[in-house]
Amino acid sequence: MSIWEYANPKKFMETSAVALPWVTAGTVLCLVTGLVWGFFFTPDDYKQGSTVKIIYLHVPSALMAINAWLMMLVASLIWLVRRHHVSALAAKAAGPVGLTFTLVALVTGAVWGQPMWGTWWAWDPRLTAFLILALFYLGYIALWQAIENPDTAADLTSVLCIVGSVFAVLSRYAVNFWNQGLHQGASLSLDKEENVADVFYLPLLVSIGGFVLLFLTLVLLRTRTEIRLRRMQALLARERMA
């Protein structure tokens, strides 16, 4: 009994079929609690007014946009080292989800930035880095789409994911160097005192939990779809052979 047992597609399908309803329920519970609490039961900020409430969408989606790429990196490494197909398919499944989180972060940021900074977009390091991250996701997804042979596609996208991670980090610091911007510092951190005020903190944590679970739900769901697609193709191929 080891963790690698779950890399067996059959075992994965069984486990995820059991887990999926629970994870989905957790997602709905956390998201509804976090967002309703955040939007309706917290006071307005003394400086930013009610616009502060967009952090319940903006911060979690930005956090997950980066962590989704990290998960893809880990899954790609597992695929390259141990050749577990579920791992490659999970990375494939996470790509569009990560792109969506990135776009949500960009759009909510723009919607918030318009009243606060007086502009929809600024070439600020964080904003620019996120736009570039979105481009990395696009390239990754496009490469998956472009290649016919699934194993070749998994290999090449894994290599791209690893190289892309290095360059995503590099770009992050490069644009930092290039321009000093408007974006405020981190809203949350483990080692600093300067977190957001307590009233906003708890609903934000719940909402982040909701986004993590949402990511998990979507990736599980999409991975299951990918596995079924793969099985279907195998069956069709067998039929053609016969």
Added chain:
Amino acid sequence: MIALLSRDLRLALRAGGGFGLGLAFFLLVAVLVPLGVGPEPATLAKIAPGILWVGALLASLLSLDRIFALDYEDGSLDLLATAPIPLEGVVAVKAAAHWIVTGLPLTLVSPLLALLLNLPPQGYPLLLASLALGTPALSVIGTFGAALTVGLKRGGLLLSLLVLPLYVPTLVFGAEVVRRGAEGMAVSTPLLLLAGITAGVAALLPFASAAAVRINLR
């Protein structure tokens, strides 16, 4: 490896379009930008570093899909993969050949285009230095992109989508060097970072490119 380099260079020269196309494109960018933004010398001087760098980057992007495509089609890439030199070396040589055909001429003509764009005179040596340091990185990164898309039918557009985000750090530091140089500020930090990127990608990316070529040849 030297034989391979000279072979690639000869092919690029005789097939035509190697040197000429990139340079013509670079020239066109430098001509079109003043037509687009207006011939104001002060404005041009301000945007010249960025335009020259973006132009050089796009010009080197143009010929990337040729790096492996022809060898892949006629099967010589399979022979190169089984040749006694390691595939990493082959890939590095290919990148070097690409740089000699595109990056080097771009660097050499850049002062001329800087003149057209009214770059302040103190920016010239730094423009040359930054392009000489940065264009090898563009070729090496581009070779990686070409290696990823070598087996694809219409890989060209996908190649730009894959490679352009990877070009970001090089572009940022390269243009920063020229901009600071033109304004008479200290340039050592971005120049060193640019050199660091080039050294880093030249050392590491050939391994990734060779892996991608191997996967594509499988």
